[in-house]
Amino acid sequence: MTDELPGTDVAGRDARPAAGEPLLRIEGVAKTFGTFRAVDGVSLEIKAGEFFALLGPSGCGKTTLLRMLAGFEAPDEGRMLLGGKDIAQALPHERPINMMFQNYALFPHLSVRDNIAFGLKRAGMARADIATRVAEMVALVKLEGLEKRKPDQLSGGQRQRVALARALARRPQLLLLDEPLAALDKKLRENTQGELMELQRRLGMTFIIVTHDQEEAMTMASRIGVMKSGKLAQVGTPRELYEAPRSRWIAEFVGDINLFDAESKLRDGHRLVIGTRDAGALVVAEPREAVGEGKFSVAIRPEKVKLSRRGPVSAAGHETAINLLDGVIADICYLGGTTTYKVKLDTGGMLQASVANSARLDVDAYSLNQHVVAWFTPDDCVVLPS
Amino acid sequence: MRKASRLSRFNIASLALGLAFLYLPILILVIYSFNASRLVTVWGGWSLRWYHEFFADRAMIEASWMSLRVAVASATIATLIGTLAAVALSRGERFRGRTLFSGMLYAPLVMPEVITGLSLLLLFVALNAERGFWTVTIAHTTLTMCFVAVVVQSRLGSLDRSLEEAAMDLGCAPVRAFLSVTLPLIAPAIVAGWMLAFTLSLDDLVIASFTTGPGSATLPIRIYSEVRLGVKPEINAICTLVIALIAVVIVIASLASKLSSSQGESAAPL
Numbered sequence: 001m002t003d004e005l006p007g008t009d010v011a012g013r014d015a016r017p018a019a020g021e022p023l024l025r026i027e028g029v030a031k032t033f034g035t036f037r038a039v040d041g042v043s044l045e046i047k048a049g050e051f052f053a054l055l056g057p058s059g060c061g062k063t064t065l066l067r068m069l070a071g072f073e074a075p076d077e078g079r080m081l082l083g084g085k086d087i088a089q090a091l092p093h094e095r096p097i098n099m100m101f102q103n104y105a106l107f108p109h110l111s112v113r114d115n116i117a118f119g120l121k122r123a124g125m126a127r128a129d130i131a132t133r134v135a136e137m138v139a140l141v142k143l144e145g146l147e148k149r150k151p152d153q154l155s156g157g158q159r160q161r162v163a164l165a166r167a168l169a170r171r172p173q174l175l176l177l178d179e180p181l182a183a184l185d186k187k188l189r190e191n192t193q194g195e196l197m198e199l200q201r202r203l204g205m206t207f208i209i210v211t212h213d214q215e216e217a218m219t220m221a222s223r224i225g226v227m228k229s230g231k232l233a234q235v236g237t238p239r240e241l242y243e244a245p246r247s248r249w250i251a252e253f254v255g256d257i258n259l260f261d262a263e264s265k266l267r268d269g270h271r272l273v274i275g276t277r278d279a280g281a282l283v284v285a286e287p288r289e290a291v292g293e294g295k296f297s298v299a300i301r302p303e304k305v306k307l308s309r310r311g312p313v314s315a316a317g318h319e320t321a322i323n324l325l326d327g328v329i330a331d332i333c334y335l336g337g338t339t340t341y342k343v344k345l346d347t348g349g350m351l352q353a354s355v356a357n358s359a360r361l362d363v364d365a366y367s368l369n370q371h372v373v374a375w376f377t378p379d380d381c382v383v384l385p386s
Numbered sequence: 387m388r389k390a391s392r393l394s395r396f397n398i399a400s401l402a403l404g405l406a407f408l409y410l411p412i413l414i415l416v417i418y419s420f421n422a423s424r425l426v427t428v429w430g431g432w433s434l435r436w437y438h439e440f441f442a443d444r445a446m447i448e449a450s451w452m453s454l455r456v457a458v459a460s461a462t463i464a465t466l467i468g469t470l471a472a473v474a475l476s477r478g479e480r481f482r483g484r485t486l487f488s489g490m491l492y493a494p495l496v497m498p499e500v501i502t503g504l505s506l507l508l509l510f511v512a513l514n515a516e517r518g519f520w521t522v523t524i525a526h527t528t529l530t531m532c533f534v535a536v537v538v539q540s541r542l543g544s545l546d547r548s549l550e551e552a553a554m555d556l557g558c559a560p561v562r563a564f565l566s567v568t569l570p571l572i573a574p575a576i577v578a579g580w581m582l583a584f585t586l587s588l589d590d591l592v593i594a595s596f597t598t599g600p601g602s603a604t605l606p607i608r609i610y611s612e613v614r615l616g617v618k619p620e621i622n623a624i625c626t627l628v629i630a631l632i633a634v635v636i637v638i639a640s641l642a643s644k645l646s647s648s649q650g651e652s653a654a655p656l
Contacts, residue, residue, distance in 0.1 A: 072551055092554040105552035109570050119556030170556065 278349025468534025
């Protein structure tokens, strides 16, 4: 096996970009199936050592983009530069990239050991080195004692580990993970999320994960690219996506949010007074990007909304607590750690407030039809174009 | 495991009737092959006499040898071509006329053998080919390759495509990925296909009689011509041997097919 690309050297002697330096550059990549434009001009830069998540609903093109990175699909347009070299048209086996498949794609006729060794054998590694590397990988994913089993003698979680070990064994420059946790149950998924993050940090490898689960993306990734209809809608850290979504669609896709359509706006120093039909006038901080002439709405995350029986406790000290909305509790949803109240506002709208259950005894809990004041600061509001 | 439910009397009766219908004639044939009597229908006690007669009958032995050679050769060629066709149909890019090709591949399954035989005869005559071992082998390959293709294709269809992708991802060029991952996984289906082709060829009379030449009769042709002169008990012995051979092959083929399906997600029907 002679690979022409740099970095396919599985012994890891190649010079790789140091952490933080750009590793992968995707430039205007597009892919059309028939008349369906699955990926529509995506440009993205990923740095070495990043844990990047491609997030989006099914059919948004995230998997197609991942498959193009792996080499299973060739892009119709654009370039994909890995360490400065265009790999857009290279075959899968010519790329220093490995993939962990959604259904794991373990070879059913091979044992755990042979599955992990498969890629090393193909790379022409010496027998003794393969044995060492396989043992290392088995220890890494904690599969000791199961080396001789066949995939059908393993549990779902164990199979997932074999798939991970197999993909990591060649020490790829870039590891692609296609919904790696989708087949696991909730508890196991949460544990595995933590383990994957730990592993990625320890190995200092670059991971790109594809997922439709926004919680999973937020938990694991250092940066997230949200995709919609083949385009990247927003790229940012989990916090940026959650607290400063660029559009109404992203705000609704990532977490829960209260949205009020704006009808008018008035400038007041550094603040805007926005008239809404459902929640009356709301004072919001001036957005960084000027609000255009088009339609827009005001958004507040439920946990930013505070409730009290009679407004902020010391209203005098709360200059910022300008938005006070009266209403009655219309619905209570107890979730353990938090309780979500739906407040029917006197102005007509509905407002969700998520309140942490910080005390075990419910002296502070509200009951149905109780009158409450909901309040939040101008900085808690985000102005979004519709 | 679910406990097998008890069969009702009606079910037992209908099962017995069905099995009797299928296997009584064969059973009688097998029993009479051990008949000591010279007359086929008169029981004269147990004996291996007719087996001795068969092994002493040079013409019969030659025909058997011819049949075996044809069966092995045609099954092997059919397996090769049939597997390639199945791979092309299920793995290739969607090419023009794929559906047509797929349909045409299966046509010989339902084509009357007389037509296949006759058309092949016309072809060989037109080509001025000397009829004998090779013409029968080619004819049997034509007959059996579509059976192989069906068996292998159904196995390929149940195989997860991402296995091949994983192999490519781990450093295999496409051909190598096929050889090291797909081929081992469809091997039981290929074996089953070969067995099926072998038995079909061994047992064929119609196509063989169209395409064979003088001096190279296959066993079924030989038996048929003997029977026209009156059934000798020796025929019973030969038929019993053929039945035994086919039974063994069928058992191996179904075991291979079972092995094949237990490794993958769904079964490859034989």
